[in-house]
Amino acid sequence: MTQNATPQKNLAGSVMVLGGGIAGMQSAIDLANSGYYVYLVEKSYAIGGMMARLDKTFPTNDCTM
Numbered sequence: 648m649t650q651n652a653t654p655q656k657n658l659a660g661s662v663m664v665l666g667g668g669i670a671g672m673q674s675a676i677d678l679a680n681s682g683y684y685v686y687l688v689e690k691s692y693a694i695g696g697m698m699a700r701l702d703k704t705f706p707t708n709d710c711t712m
Contacts, residue, residue, distance in 0.1 A: 653663025662689060 660683065664675045667689030674686045693699060703710065 660684070661686060666696065667691075667694030668696050671696070 662678050662683045663686045664671050664678070665688050666690060667687055671689075672694065677686045679685045687694070
């Protein structure tokens with residue numbers, strides 16, 4: 648290893664994230680970007696959690712779809 652080389656992270660294993668809501672999806676993305684294999688598990692037929700049920704979001708009144 649040279650003096651200016653950065654050490655590489657050797658991550659092993661995988662992570663299971665329970666819940667496909669906003670927090671679960673963001674956690675899965677962050678873990679995947681860190682080098683882990685991620686399994687996202689959701690009990691319903693679609694991801695999105697409570698956010699998928701909303702029509703508009705505060706404060707911009709943007710459509711959540």
